[in-house]
Amino acid sequence: MGRRARAAAYRxxxxxxxxxxxxxxxxxxxxxxAAPVILEANALDLTDGTGKGxxxxxxxxxxxxxxxxxxxxxxxxxxxxxxxxxGQVMDAWERPNGIRIxxxxxxxxxxxxxxxxxxxxxxxxxxxxxxxxxxxxLRGGSEAIHSNRAIAAALQTGGAAAGLPDxxxxxxxxxxRESVAILAGMDRxxxxxxxxxxxxxxxxxxxxxxxxxxxxxxxxxxxxxxAAADPAMAIAxxxxxxxxxxxxxxxxETLLVHRQAAPTILPPLAAALRDKGVELRGCAxxxxxxxxxxxxTEDDWSTEYLDLILSIKIVDGIDDAIAHINRYGSxxxxxxxxxxxxxxxxxxxxxxxxxxxHNVSTRFADGGEFxxxxxxxxxxxxxxxxxxxxxxELTSYQYRVRGNGQIR
Amino acid sequence: MGRRARAAAYRxxxxxxxxxxxxxxxxxxxxxxAAPVILEANALDLTDGTGKGxxxxxxxxxxxxxxxxxxxxxxxxxxxxxxxxxGQVMDAWERPNGIRIxxxxxxxxxxxxxxxxxxxxxxxxxxxxxxxxxxxxLRGGSEAIHSNRAIAAALQTGGAAAGLPDxxxxxxxxxxRESVAILAGMDRxxxxxxxxxxxxxxxxxxxxxxxxxxxxxxxxxxxxxxAAADPAMAIAxxxxxxxxxxxxxxxxETLLVHRQAAPTILPPLAAALRDKGVELRGCAxxxxxxxxxxxxTEDDWSTEYLDLILSIKIVDGIDDAIAHINRYGSxxxxxxxxxxxxxxxxxxxxxxxxxxxHNVSTRFADGGEFxxxxxxxxxxxxxxxxxxxxxxELTSYQYRVRGNGQIR
Numbered sequence: 001m002g003r004r005a006r007a008a009a010y011r012x013x014x015x016x017x018x019x020x021x022x023x024x025x026x027x028x029x030x031x032x033x034a035a036p037v038i039l040e041a042n043a044l045d046l047t048d049g050t051g052k053g054x055x056x057x058x059x060x061x062x063x064x065x066x067x068x069x070x071x072x073x074x075x076x077x078x079x080x081x082x083x084x085x086x087g088q089v090m091d092a093w094e095r096p097n098g099i100r101i102x103x104x105x106x107x108x109x110x111x112x113x114x115x116x117x118x119x120x121x122x123x124x125x126x127x128x129x130x131x132x133x134x135x136x137x138l139r140g141g142s143e144a145i146h147s148n149r150a151i152a153a154a155l156q157t158g159g160a161a162a163g164l165p166d167x168x169x170x171x172x173x174x175x176x177r178e179s180v181a182i183l184a185g186m187d188r189x190x191x192x193x194x195x196x197x198x199x200x201x202x203x204x205x206x207x208x209x210x211x212x213x214x215x216x217x218x219x220x221x222x223x224x225x226x227a228a229a230d231p232a233m234a235i236a237x238x239x240x241x242x243x244x245x246x247x248x249x250x251x252x253e254t255l256l257v258h259r260q261a262a263p264t265i266l267p268p269l270a271a272a273l274r275d276k277g278v279e280l281r282g283c284a285x286x287x288x289x290x291x292x293x294x295x296x297t298e299d300d301w302s303t304e305y306l307d308l309i310l311s312i313k314i315v316d317g318i319d320d321a322i323a324h325i326n327r328y329g330s331x332x333x334x335x336x337x338x339x340x341x342x343x344x345x346x347x348x349x350x351x352x353x354x355x356x357x358h359n360v361s362t363r364f365a366d367g368g369e370f371x372x373x374x375x376x377x378x379x380x381x382x383x384x385x386x387x388x389x390x391x392x393e394l395t396s397y398q399y400r401v402r403g404n405g406q407i408r
Numbered sequence: 409m410g411r412r413a414r415a416a417a418y419r420x421x422x423x424x425x426x427x428x429x430x431x432x433x434x435x436x437x438x439x440x441x442a443a444p445v446i447l448e449a450n451a452l453d454l455t456d457g458t459g460k461g462x463x464x465x466x467x468x469x470x471x472x473x474x475x476x477x478x479x480x481x482x483x484x485x486x487x488x489x490x491x492x493x494x495g496q497v498m499d500a501w502e503r504p505n506g507i508r509i510x511x512x513x514x515x516x517x518x519x520x521x522x523x524x525x526x527x528x529x530x531x532x533x534x535x536x537x538x539x540x541x542x543x544x545x546l547r548g549g550s551e552a553i554h555s556n557r558a559i560a561a562a563l564q565t566g567g568a569a570a571g572l573p574d575x576x577x578x579x580x581x582x583x584x585r586e587s588v589a590i591l592a593g594m595d596r597x598x599x600x601x602x603x604x605x606x607x608x609x610x611x612x613x614x615x616x617x618x619x620x621x622x623x624x625x626x627x628x629x630x631x632x633x634x635a636a637a638d639p640a641m642a643i644a645x646x647x648x649x650x651x652x653x654x655x656x657x658x659x660x661e662t663l664l665v666h667r668q669a670a671p672t673i674l675p676p677l678a679a680a681l682r683d684k685g686v687e688l689r690g691c692a693x694x695x696x697x698x699x700x701x702x703x704x705t706e707d708d709w710s711t712e713y714l715d716l717i718l719s720i721k722i723v724d725g726i727d728d729a730i731a732h733i734n735r736y737g738s739x740x741x742x743x744x745x746x747x748x749x750x751x752x753x754x755x756x757x758x759x760x761x762x763x764x765x766h767n768v769s770t771r772f773a774d775g776g777e778f779x780x781x782x783x784x785x786x787x788x789x790x791x792x793x794x795x796x797x798x799x800x801e802l803t804s805y806q807y808r809v810r811g812n813g814q815i816r
Contacts, residue, residue, distance in 0.1 A: 023522075095779055106760075109790060210615060212790075213620075214791075268570060352514075356808050357807060398763070399773075400766075401764070401765045402765050405768075407645060407652070408769055408771040408772065
């Protein structure tokens with residue numbers, strides 16, 4: 001499969017944007033046509049999952065219905081409308097000896113995506129990699145194997161009808177654990193592995209992989225309410241960051257409040273959060289201001305709840321806030337609320353996170369909200385891609401140099 | 409050491425360019441002042457090396473003299489004059505909801521450099537990482553341990569006098585193999601490992617590392633003489649690419665010649681190469697045109713000689729040449745000689761290498777020749793940095809987003 005992916009990658013790299021977009025539209029049509037087949041396959045997965053005693057949340061992640069299939073197809077069609085980064089000249093200059101150097105975006109080559117239960121990842125990931133001229137090897141979770149096979153078959157059939165090279169999108173038909181180890185050792189054939197799933201999966205891939213891995217670890221996101229925070233804005237941003245979608249990586253997990261702002265802001269903020277069903281866990285100082293609050297333990301500061309729980313700490317000032325975030329955070333997304341521009345600029349400069357925000361909800365750390373049009377994930381790495389990853393982050397570059405006989 | 413490097417990295421990230429450049433100048437002065445101490449330490453390494461029976465080439469790599477120490481100091485001073493990529497705004501845009509997004513270059517953070525015999529790497533690597541605001545942990549080879557300690561001490565002393573944060577540059581005082589394994593597992597404290605040395609070292613690091621590794625594997629570079637190659641230019645580029653400095657990664661290893669160009673070009677080219685002492689190894693067709701030539705075996709096509717040896721293959725055309733390069737090459741640097749612009753453009757587009765050249769010697773694949781001012785190496789990876797790596801490639805980025813209370 002690796003050898004075939006490499007061969008396909010060379011053919012993919014030569015497709016024009018128009019050719020790729022036509023193939024994408026054909027894939028979208030094929031997914032729509034195959035909807036009954038995909039739903040049938042999904043029913044098998046749901047039956048198996050129920051038999052295995054999967055939780056309701058797991059079963060919901062696994063479940064497809066006509067609306068979700070239409071969303072997959074529409075998503076593919078939307079990727080066809082996005083600008084193609086491949087071929088873009090990133091930089092160009094001439095040297096005194098007359099050689100002209102161009103740095104040009106090219107596909108990465110071959111990418112393995114290892115993911116867990118959501119079958120829509122089969123289409124989302126394959127399609128973004130394809131748009132950027134990369135060949136993919138997909139390895140989905142065992143719970144979704146029938147759905148994944150049906151979706152991959154639709155992409156392959158629809159793609160082939162419009163000129164998709166053979167083996168450009170391959171799905172590993174089995175879901176044994178060994179396949180992850182085999183992929184991780186294929187550095188000759190795979191340029192990149194992207195694990196999409198829980199920490200356990202990422203850890204396994206990281207410890208085995210010989211090639212680059214782009215990791216999407218957790219988001220322990222902070223909102224820091226500075227002394228000069230506007231109370232209404234502080235409450236709105238805290239409530240939105242925490243409760244808009246608590247189960248995602250850009251949701252707020254820890255609130256830091258300046259000592260001077262706490263007496264004014266904390267009581268109404270706590271009331272607003274409790275209205276939304278949020279459990280509050282506070283440091284000793286927080287508990288002197290708010291009644292009936294669970295004590296936060298040391299572990300709380302480094303916990304990604306992904307739930308309606310919020311830890312609250314009162315800090316002495318911005319130094320304290322920055323130090324706390326850099327120590328306990330996951331370097332994902334952290335936001336300051338303040339009317340003090342100097343404090344905001346310090347926060348943006350000194351917090352070591354992929355996304356640093358001033359007076360903005362943490363929920364904006366998102367490829368769609370950034371205007372990327374599509375997102376393959378939010379990288380917690382610092383190399384190659386950091387933060388929301390769009391199409392551009394699925395490309396590499398090469399230097400094309402033109403001369404007229406220059407020697408050294 | 410990892411924890412200290414991380415703490416130092418946060419302080420380094422806040423230094424201004426002027427502060428960093430003053431520290432660099434102070435380091436350069438300290439290296440000059442410490443020259444006698446460094447030479448004494450180097451004498452110990454040379455005595456040990458002679459005792460261990462190191463080859464003359466190895467001893468030469470190890471040897472420092474006043475000229476080489478001055479070159480190290482001058483190199484540090486030169487890095488102080490280079491533009492600082494940290495803080496550069498790579499991209500900036502506003503979203504319809506009014507949030508303003510900036511993508512800003514920031515240091516990577518903490519970098520381990522694992523290298524072999526050349527003691528000058530201690531200074532070169534540490535200084536480039538420092539200029540870009542990164543903390544380094546250096547782990548040199550056992551042969552150069554005394555020299556490395558003396559150079560690191562000079563950098564630390566000179567740096568400290570001008571405000572270098574503590575632990576910004578740390579040298580592992582021992583050289584046991586275990587230290588490589590320990591570094592490779594420190595993904596909490598190290599953002600990147602750069603192994604500089606032979607294939608064995610890189611392989612070890614790749615198989616152990618949990619964090620990103622930027623690899624500098626071999627350069628099996630090709631020159632393809634097309635049907636429309638100018639004979640004089642073809643000969644000049646082949647001789648320069650092969651003989652200008654045969655022991656480096658951008659030296660030519662395999663020459664591909666179009667069947668139609670071979671009868672005209674090969675005989676005078678072979679004579680010119682033999683004049684320079686190059687041993688030629690040819691495919692069957694080559695041997696029908698050139699007398700007394702060693703047959704090339706299958707292994708020759710994937711061998712990096714790093715020596716005055718050249719393998720030659722006659723190909724049927726550009727398809728054949730591109731397929732050969734993508735199959736046997738190391739995706740480092742490959743060049744076409746032709747007056748046919750369409751053929752050249754196809755070669756540049758279809759050869760999957762970091763550097764693809766038209767009518768230029770392969771020897772130009774070099775950070776200095778590209779105008780980067782300094783080079784940490786030539787990456788054979790496709791992620792983050794590909795090809796010659798300058799200061800820019802030692803940075804990451806973060807998204808700084810400013811709003812006025814936006815929520816989702």
